[in-house]
Amino acid sequence: NAGVTQTPKFRVLKTGQSMTLLCAQDMNHEYMYWYRQDPGMGLRLIHYSVGEGTTAKGEVPDGYNVSRLKKQNFLLGLESAAPSQTSVYFCASTHPRQEDYGYTFGSGTRLTVV
Amino acid sequence: QKEVEQDPGPLSVPEGAIVSLNCTYSNSAFQYFMWYRQYSRKGPELLMYTYSSGNKEDGRFTAQVDKSSKYISLFIRDSQPSDSATYLCAMTPILTGGGNKLTFGTGTQLKVEL
Numbered sequence: 001n002a003g004v005t006q007t008p009k010f011r012v013l014k015t016g017q018s019m020t021l022l023c024a025q026d027m028n029h030e031y032m033y034w035y036r037q038d039p040g041m042g043l044r045l046i047h048y049s050v051g052e053g054t055t056a057k058g059e060v061p062d063g064y065n066v067s068r069l070k071k072q073n074f075l076l077g078l079e080s081a082a083p084s085q086t087s088v089y090f091c092a093s094t095h096p097r098q099e100d101y102g103y104t105f106g107s108g109t110r111l112t113v114v
Numbered sequence: 115q116k117e118v119e120q121d122p123g124p125l126s127v128p129e130g131a132i133v134s135l136n137c138t139y140s141n142s143a144f145q146y147f148m149w150y151r152q153y154s155r156k157g158p159e160l161l162m163y164t165y166s167s168g169n170k171e172d173g174r175f176t177a178q179v180d181k182s183s184k185y186i187s188l189f190i191r192d193s194q195p196s197d198s199a200t201y202l203c204a205m206t207p208i209l210t211g212g213g214n215k216l217t218f219g220t221g222t223q224l225k226v227e228l
Contacts, residue, residue, distance in 0.1 A: 004157075031213055031214055033215075040220060042120075042202070042218045042219060042220035042221060043158075043202070043218040045215060048215065050213045056213065058215070090157055090158070092157075094214060096214060102148055102150075102160035102163055103158075103216065104160075105157030105158050105159065107156055107157045108155070108156070108157055
C-alpha cells in the first residue's frame with residue numbers, strides 16, 4: 001500500500017541547474033497536484049492535472065514545468081533552478097468523485113538551491 | 115489579503131486540555147472544508163472533512179463550520195502528546211471540472227506538553 005511516492009527525498013542544486021521531481025501514485029487517482037510549502041506561506045499550488053495528458057497552472061507556476069504522460073506519474077521540472085525555489089515540494093492525488101474530496105500526499109522533497 | 119487565514123501559533127497546551135484551532139475565509143463559494151494534520155518532516159494527512167455548515171465528530175475531534183461567519187474550527191478533546199503537529203485547514207468550492215483544487219491555510223503549530 002504505497003499511496004503517493006516522491007523521489008528524491010532530498011536534493012541540493014546549484015543555481016542554474018535543472019532537475020525533475022517524480023511523483024507516482026498507485027491508487028488509480030485521476031487528479032494529481034504539485035505544491036510547495038514555505039514557512040509562513042502555507043501550501044501553494046504550482047501545477048495540477050485532471051487526467052493523463054493534461055496539465056494546468058496553479059497559483060505559482062513560474063519557473064516550473066510538468067508532464068503527465070502516464071496516469072500514475074506526475075513529473076515536476078525545474079529548468080534553471082533559482083534560490084527562490086528552495087522549498088519543500090509535495091505531490092498529492094485524489095479521485096474526482098472521492099466522497100471527502102481530500103488529497104493523499106506524498107512525504108515531500110526537500111530542495112535547496114545554492 | 116489571503117483567501118484563508120489561520121493563526122500560525124505556536125500553541126502550547128498541557129496534556130488533557132481542550133484545543134481549539136480556527137480558520138477564517140473570504141470566498142463564499144467554498145463548500146467543503148477539511149482539516150489536515152502534518153507531523154514534522156512528513157506530508158499532510160486528512161483528519162476530518164465537513165460539507166457546508168454544521169458539526170462533525172470523530173472520536174476526540176470535532177469540526178465545526180459556520181458559513182454565515184466564514185469561520186471553521188477544529189476542537190481536540192483530551193489532547194495527547196501524539197497530537198503535537200501542525201494543523202492545516204483547507205477548503206474548496208468543488209466546481210465541476212475545476213480539478214477539486216484546495217486552498218490551504220498556513221497551518222497552526224500545536225504542542226501538547228506532558
